[in-house]
Amino acid sequence: MTQFETRSGFVSIVGRPNVGKSTLVNAMVGEKIAITSPRPQTTRNTIRGVLTLPDRGSQMVLVDTPGIHKPQTALGDRLNRLVYGSLAEADCVLFVLDATQPIGPGDKLIAERLLQAGTPVVVALNKVDRAKREHIGDHLRIAGEWDFDAYVPISALKRDGIEIVIEEVDSRLKAGPFFFPEDAVTDQPDSLLVAELIREKYLSRLHEELPHSLAVMVTEMEQKGNGVLHISATAYVERDSQKGMVIGKGGTMVRDVGKAARYDLERLFGSKVFLDLNVKVEKDWQRTDEMLDRLGF
């Protein structure tokens, strides 16, 4: 009989859009591997973060997922399916609630799904740094009725309560092998991380519905002889009218985004970066399956 000396497991991070799932994953692995923004539906892929605890002989693979919401487009529909799919292979679920918002039908729907799935669930009540004490109490009482395995009030942003969440999840991992090297923090290919970072810079600068119409694809990454990392990327929008906004007056938006992205990329890769950023119109890409495939959804 084979006996593992280590423990491991896949942990799905689920919750409504904007509750702080990606911020929590970053806080748990201790590095920024998932982009975050004040806008709902920031995360579009399941992004895996890896946390190894050598002292405890355990490794958890944290699967950050898009927020679960009422789908209105083919993209929205795929995102929801992606999340529910990730539940099937999870050994433990981290269900994130937002303490600054009332518990709503969206949270209840997810809770029901989780109760049906029967996987161990740790509830993280996030953003307590901005919530009133009595609201935190109300949330814990209401969510407590679901009777999940553990409830932890946290602030992912301020990194309060993160150790407790890690302990609660860790204590539910079963004997199993390490899936990644001990020092890994993510399994994302560099090209995806780069595309996401560029999209993040746009998200914080664009307004209203435009962010949902934006996708970024890296077309080339090459380390040149002079030590400069050349990156070519294309930002896709859905309509001609949006192209102007993404380029900005006299190209100011592309320049600003490029500069901010380059700053992060140079720190990430520890090398000088040349970033060639293009903008293209791809009509209704959110609704076309072919484009969704090409963008890796």
Ligand SMILES: Nc1nc2c(ncn2[C@@H]2O[C@H](COP(=O)(O)OP(=O)(O)OP(=O)(O)O)[C@@H](O)[C@H]2O)c(=O)[nH]1
């Ligand atoms: N005050 C406060 N804000 C937080 C906290 N955690 C996250 N936020 C903010 O909430 C917003 C959403 O955070 P994300 O981590 O992108 O949320 P998400 O759940 O991954 O969102 P989607 O990917 O869109 O589903 C960002 O502006 C974060 O800075 C927290 O503990 N306290």
Ligand SMILES: [Mg+2]
């Ligand atoms: Mg996210």
